[in-house]
Amino acid sequence: MRTDGAREGFRQAMAWLHTWTGLVLGWVLFAIFLAGTFAFFKQELNLWSRPELHALPPAGPLTAAQLAQAERSLNALAPSAAGWRFTAQDERRPQASAFYREPPAKPGERARFVQRWFDPATGEAVATRDTFGAGEFFYRFHFELRSAQQSRWILEGRWAVGLATLLMLVALLTGIVTHRRIFKDFFVFRPKAKAAQRAWLDAHNICGVLALPFYLVITFSGLMTMHSQYLPAGIAAAYGAKTGEYFGELSGDGVPRSRGREAEMAAPLPLLGDAGWSALLRDARRHLPGGRIEAIGLQREGARAVVEIVPHDGDRLQYRGPRLFYDATSLQLIRRADNGRPAAKTYGVLYGLHVARFADPPLRFLLVGLGLLGTAMIATGLVLWSVKRRADAERRKADPGAGHKLVEALNIGAIAGLPIAMAAFCHATRWLPLGMAERPDAEIKIFYGVLALGFLAAALGARWRHLFAAGALGWAALPVMDALGGWPFWQAGPAVQAVNAGFAVVAMLLAVLAWKCKPGAPPLSMKKAVAPPEALAAASAEGAP
Amino acid sequence: MSLLHPLLCSFTAFAALCLAMERHHEEALDHAPSPRRVKRLRAVAVAAFIVSWWTVLPRPDPGIAWTMWTAQLTAGAIAVAVLATWWPRRLPAAAMAAGAAAVMLMPLLPWSGAPAG
Amino acid sequence: MTRNAATAKTVAATAGVPWRYRAAVASRALAALGGGYALASALAAAIAVHGQPVLSGHRAEAAITGVMLGFIAYAAAFMTAFAARSAWRAWAWVLGPALLLGASVLLPRWLG
Numbered sequence: 132m133r134t135d136g137a138r139e140g141f142r143q144a145m146a147w148l149h150t151w152t153g154l155v156l157g158w159v160l161f162a163i164f165l166a167g168t169f170a171f172f173k174q175e176l177n178l179w180s181r182p183e184l185h186a187l188p189p190a191g192p193l194t195a196a197q198l199a200q201a202e203r204s205l206n207a208l209a210p211s212a213a214g215w216r217f218t219a220q221d222e223r224r225p226q227a228s229a230f231y232r233e234p235p236a237k238p239g240e241r242a243r244f245v246q247r248w249f250d251p252a253t254g255e256a257v258a259t260r261d262t263f264g265a266g267e268f269f270y271r272f273h274f275e276l277r278s279a280q281q282s283r284w285i286l287e288g289r290w291a292v293g294l295a296t297l298l299m300l301v302a303l304l305t306g307i308v309t310h311r312r313i314f315k316d317f318f319v320f321r322p323k324a325k326a327a328q329r330a331w332l333d334a335h336n337i338c339g340v341l342a343l344p345f346y347l348v349i350t351f352s353g354l355m356t357m358h359s360q361y362l363p364a365g366i367a368a369a370y371g372a373k374t375g376e377y378f379g380e381l382s383g384d385g386v387p388r389s390r391g392r393e394a395e396m397a398a399p400l401p402l403l404g405d406a407g408w409s410a411l412l413r414d415a416r417r418h419l420p421g422g423r424i425e426a427i428g429l430q431r432e433g434a435r436a437v438v439e440i441v442p443h444d445g446d447r448l449q450y451r452g453p454r455l456f457y458d459a460t461s462l463q464l465i466r467r468a469d470n471g472r473p474a475a476k477t478y479g480v481l482y483g484l485h486v487a488r489f490a491d492p493p494l495r496f497l498l499v500g501l502g503l504l505g506t507a508m509i510a511t512g513l514v515l516w517s518v519k520r521r522a523d524a525e526r527r528k529a530d531p532g533a534g535h536k537l538v539e540a541l542n543i544g545a546i547a548g549l550p551i552a553m554a555a556f557c558h559a560t561r562w563l564p565l566g567m568a569e570r571p572d573a574e575i576k577i578f579y580g581v582l583a584l585g586f587l588a589a590a591l592g593a594r595w596r597h598l599f600a601a602g603a604l605g606w607a608a609l610p611v612m613d614a615l616g617g618w619p620f621w622q623a624g625p626a627v628q629a630v631n632a633g634f635a636v637v638a639m640l641l642a643v644l645a646w647k648c649k650p651g652a653p654p655l656s657m658k659k660a661v662a663p664p665e666a667l668a669a670a671s672a673e674g675a676p
Numbered sequence: 677m678s679l680l681h682p683l684l685c686s687f688t689a690f691a692a693l694c695l696a697m698e699r700h701h702e703e704a705l706d707h708a709p710s711p712r713r714v715k716r717l718r719a720v721a722v723a724a725f726i727v728s729w730w731t732v733l734p735r736p737d738p739g740i741a742w743t744m745w746t747a748q749l750t751a752g753a754i755a756v757a758v759l760a761t762w763w764p765r766r767l768p769a770a771a772m773a774a775g776a777a778a779v780m781l782m783p784l785l786p787w788s789g790a791p792a793g
Numbered sequence: 794m795t796r797n798a799a800t801a802k803t804v805a806a807t808a809g810v811p812w813r814y815r816a817a818v819a820s821r822a823l824a825a826l827g828g829g830y831a832l833a834s835a836l837a838a839a840i841a842v843h844g845q846p847v848l849s850g851h852r853a854e855a856a857i858t859g860v861m862l863g864f865i866a867y868a869a870a871f872m873t874a875f876a877a878r879s880a881w882r883a884w885a886w887v888l889g890p891a892l893l894l895g896a897s898v899l900l901p902r903w904l905g
Contacts, residue, residue, distance in 0.1 A: 365837030365859035448739030
């Protein structure tokens with residue numbers, strides 16, 4: 132939009148819109164993308180956060196004996212629970228886990244969800260530390276900006292993320308419209324260009340164009356994962372007052388679940404025993420040829436107890452897989468829940484693409500690379516705005532203004548400061564006293580505290596290289612302190628070792644960035660920020676935003 | 677191995693497309709490409725894309741197959757962009773090596789339309 | 794440059810932006826965010842209701858279709874609000890379809 136109010140072309144208007152939708156919540160988007168990229172390794176990071184589980188051997192298949200033992204353990208731990216859900220071990224998580232809803236101590240209080248970890252070999256519960264889990268926190272931070280274990284701001288956090296995601300979608304679409312030479316400049320990156328602005332624009336363009344299908348899918352599917360909160364009008368229009376039935380019908384399971392409250396008063400859950408689980412698993416595997424089992428749930432449906440068998444999320448693209456429901460007493464198959472209709476399938480595929488459970492290790496690493504590229508796209512965009520604004524101001528011999536100073540400080544605090552805060556969280560999961568009350572909340576407070584310190588440091592004049600160097604040290608310290616700190620570092624399984632290697636790689640990336648940002652390095656110094664007029668004219672003729 | 681062959685094919689394809697562009701051809705080989713060469717390079721690219729799609733296909737779930745194909749396409753494009761930026765002169769040799777490797781690996785792949793399991 | 798001179802230059806630079814411009818940006822932004830949401834909701838509701846006969850009465854299918862198209866419409870409305878020739882037109886392009894679609898859902902309920 133032009134300040135003089137004159138008419139402008141569609142491309143120019145979209146270029147203006149691209150700049151502002153990218154800038155307004157760009158730092159939130161950076162955080163979402165970076166945390167989301169780490170969340171691709173949620174299970175590995177969660178395992179890393181619980182050293183008590185590191186000595187477990189790599190996972191074997193789910194056995195009936197294991198289920199029988201787990202059932203006995205759960206019955207002892209929570210005899211009055213209305214139901215439980217047991218998640219089996221797989222190649223990414225050597226431990227099994229179960230969660231159940233503990234009835235409230237006093238009537239009128241909220242029931243709490245409790246999660247326990249099980250050794251697959253013995254079926255016994257393993258005592259683990261009270262931690263939020265690095266993987267779990269990065270995952271929840273990236274879609275709800277989680278601030279505490281029992282947070283009151285979950286809905287608000289999701290709204291903020293939803294708004295940022297919508298702006299990201301608009302930024303992507305306007306970026307495509309604005310980039311006139313999208314095919315000619317497909318492979319063009321001139322890091323040594325005379326004008327720093329040209330180099331930053333190239334970097335932003337190439338990060339954006341090369342992985343464009345990935346960004347479009349991730350952004351749109353991200354909106355869809357929380358569509359019931361963001362756009363409830365469609366559901367309300369079709370269901371009126373009975374919106375609760377929507378999710379059941381969407382997943383192909385029309386039977387309403389009992390809420391659990393009245394079910395808690397009913398008889399205790401049946402124990403199937405070795406023979407029962409053996410028969411169930413055999414029948415289930417017949418119905419899921421070649422498929423793995425992800426989870427088993429035991430819950431009430433009306434008067435009877437029902438076993439729900441959930442196939443592995445990664446066995447097909449559409450999330451969730453077809454679930455099998457068995458009567459817990461007669462062990463007969465009652466129904467199979469799946470929705471193969473086109474729109475529901477599209478939604479399921481989008482969801483599946485977003486959470487990427489289907490990815491085997493090579494593809495998972497590739498997706499992490501694309502996530503980092505997207506993070507770089509956002510970061511280069513933010514820096515480009517700052518560089519361009521400063522160049523314009525220098526050309527007019529004017530002061531860039533307070534807004535520019537704010538953006539610079541926010542850029543440094545977000546782009547260089549967030550990695551430090553994430554490393555601090557990982558450290559907190561290790562080093563906070565084990566018996567501490569509300570330990571997960573303390574871990575999260577440390578994360579936000581360090582993040583705030585990063586912004587403060589940036590406001591007080593800390594430069595890129597300082598914060599990048601601090602981040603490199605923080606991440607490098609994680610595997611080092613693990614090796615020295617008395618954990619079973621060398622006996623830990625391959626998943627944990629891969630996480631340690633990953634930490635080292637992150638540290639190296641940050642160290643390279645810190646080194647590239649040292650004073651006098653050509654692309655970022657003040658001198659080169661002001662381009663010769665011909666270069667700037669050429670840049671604007673090519674449709675630079 | 678699951679992604680290696682499609683990756684080699686898409687690297688070859690993108691490298692061919694890149695070299696078919698005047699600016700990158702000049703950076704790599706110091707002269708502009710002739711119209712015949714441009715046509716040939718584009719044909720090589722199309723063929724390599726088709727082969728990369730064909731070898732990704734034997735997979736239990738077609739949706740996963742398409743996703744893997746798109747993902748490895750991006751990886752191939754990134755690799756070519758990296759080479760074209762910092763080592764443009766190595767690009768033709770790298771493309772030919774990748775293409776040769778892709779051709780030589782073809783007999784080792786599961787060929788029928790049946791899923792590889 | 795002294796602090797006063799620097800402040801004066803900043804004030805001069807920002808004071809040059811007319812209030813008309815700021816009002817236009819604010820208006821279009823509101824049309825994009827608020828009007829766009831109204832359009833997205835109206836489209837989602839319309840498809841959820843009118844799409845059911847086409848989709849053999851399956852409510853969830855119509856609802857999820859509506860939501861997916863609603864998000865796409867939201868992005869399109871956002872861009873339209875800033876591509877329109879004036880802020881007034883931006884509102885017309887966004888609210889017009891929203892009102893029509895909303896009416897197609899609500900009027901049958903109110904009247905019958």
